[in-house]
Amino acid sequence: MIKYQMVNLLGQYQKIKPEVDAAVQEVISTAYFINGPQVKQFQSNLEDYLGVKHVIPCGNGTDALQVALMALNLQPGDEVITTSFTFIATAEVIALLKLRPVLVDVDPRTFNIDPEAIERAITSKTKAIIPVHLFGQCADMHTIKQIAEKHHLYIIEDTAQAIGATHTCQVSGKVHKAGTIGDIGCTSFFPSKNLGAYGDGGAIFTNDDDLAAQMRVVVNHGMAVRYYHDYVGVNSRLDTLQAAVLDIKLKHLDEYAIARQKAATYYNDAFANNPKIKTPVTAPFTDHVFHQYTLVLENVDREGLMKHLADNGVASAVYYPVPLHMQKAYLDPRYKEGDFPITEELSRTVISLPIHTELNEEILKEITETLLEFVGN
Ligand SMILES: *Cc1c(COP(=O)(O)O)cnc(C)c1O
Numbered sequence: 538m539i540k541y542q543m544v545n546l547l548g549q550y551q552k553i554k555p556e557v558d559a560a561v562q563e564v565i566s567t568a569y570f571i572n573g574p575q576v577k578q579f580q581s582n583l584e585d586y587l588g589v590k591h592v593i594p595c596g597n598g599t600d601a602l603q604v605a606l607m608a609l610n611l612q613p614g615d616e617v618i619t620t621s622f623t624f625i626a627t628a629e630v631i632a633l634l635k636l637r638p639v640l641v642d643v644d645p646r647t648f649n650i651d652p653e654a655i656e657r658a659i660t661s662k663t664k665a666i667i668p669v670h671l672f673g674q675c676a677d678m679h680t681i682k683q684i685a686e687k688h689h690l691y692i693i694e695d696t697a698q699a700i701g702a703t704h705t706c707q708v709s710g711k712v713h714k715a716g717t718i719g720d721i722g723c724t725s726f727f728p729s730k731n732l733g734a735y736g737d738g739g740a741i742f743t744n745d746d747d748l749a750a751q752m753r754v755v756v757n758h759g760m761a762v763r764y765y766h767d768y769v770g771v772n773s774r775l776d777t778l779q780a781a782v783l784d785i786k787l788k789h790l791d792e793y794a795i796a797r798q799k800a801a802t803y804y805n806d807a808f809a810n811n812p813k814i815k816t817p818v819t820a821p822f823t824d825h826v827f828h829q830y831t832l833v834l835e836n837v838d839r840e841g842l843m844k845h846l847a848d849n850g851v852a853s854a855v856y857y858p859v860p861l862h863m864q865k866a867y868l869d870p871r872y873k874e875g876d877f878p879i880t881e882e883l884s885r886t887v888i889s890l891p892i893h894t895e896l897n898e899e900i901l902k903e904i905t906e907t908l909l910e911f912v913g914n
Contacts, residue, residue, distance in 0.1 A: 540850035573777030594775035598725025670699035692719025
């Protein structure tokens with residue numbers, strides 16, 4: 538029996554139950570299930586929180602990425618550069634739109650896209666870059682922005698795992714929230730994400746009025762005036778119930794991040810100086826909101842460790858066991874095993890431990906002791 542799951546959504550709900558129950562009941566009692574006032578209210582509160590001009594709510598994080606790409610008016614065969622070490626959604630939407638995903642390797646310490654590798658991958662067909670702020674810390678947006686400006690490329694930030702994280706520019710010192718630095722930011726409100734709904738949800742961010750207008754049309758069947766369809770769009774909405782829940786949880790987002798950071802610090806201290814464990818490295822230009830707490834194992838039998846943890850009631854997970862270029866649906870004659878050595882090595886050696894808002898020292902002690910029993914000190 539797993540005692541400690543990767544997340545504890547029920548425990549988190551218990552603490553905000555009266556507020557959430559009342560908000561949900563209010564939506565039901567007005568029966569305003571689609572585009573109710575709670576959607577606009579959440580949109581506006583999220584705009585304020587992020588310091589961004591436009592938030593466009595949508596159905597999920599994958600839709601957010603797809604709509605962002607659709608708004609850029611790219612042509613089939615145009616190339617979009619992204620990381621080989623991410624969740625499939627990032628590359629999936631590129632492929633779905635008949636654009637060409639161009640993969641690049643990551644920084645071995647932060648697991649985020651390597652800006653130098655981006656620059657090497659640029660061709661005359663490159664139109665956009667999708668950096669992913671993986672596991673909760675920002676990619677090197679200053680360098681990525683410089684590259685994008687030099688080559689006239691769009692940037693779409695995939696901030697599904699890093700909502701609330703900040704990025705401090707190494708040069709100007711300016712501080713921005715993740716997802717508000719490039720042309721467009723995309724996030725997911727999947728229940729286990731840092732700002733999780735009680736179902737699916739997503740949002741798109743931009744400071745660009747024209748892109749915002751275009752994306753509002755795309756999410757709504759390509760329609761600016763009712764029943765006049767100027768573009769081929771999609772149907773992607775955040776429903777009112779989810780918006781009502783998210784608006785309550787948004788007020789707690791920073792406190793949730795602190796709880797995750799505390800747990801991460803406990804883990805870091807417990808594993809410090811262990812020759813077989815590399816704890817997560819946070820880049821100097823970002824904070825880390827620890828969507829995942831991910832270790833790199835050195836000469837440890839990962840399967841054996843995961844079994845030992847599970848036998849003792851502790852969940853663990855591997856994000857991600859197969860690099861994108863080795864996924865069956867994405868096999869491509871341009872790529873072969875060995876092309877992205879850092880991603881490939883990480884896919885063999887990473888392990889993520891439970892991290893969420895409901896951990897305490899007692900639980901963390903049990904988890905770290907169980908892990909060290911297997912790995913040794
Ligand atoms: C979760 C996630 C998505 C997709 O979000 P959904 O809401 O599940 O569609 C996209 N990119 C990354 C990096 C994610 O972690």
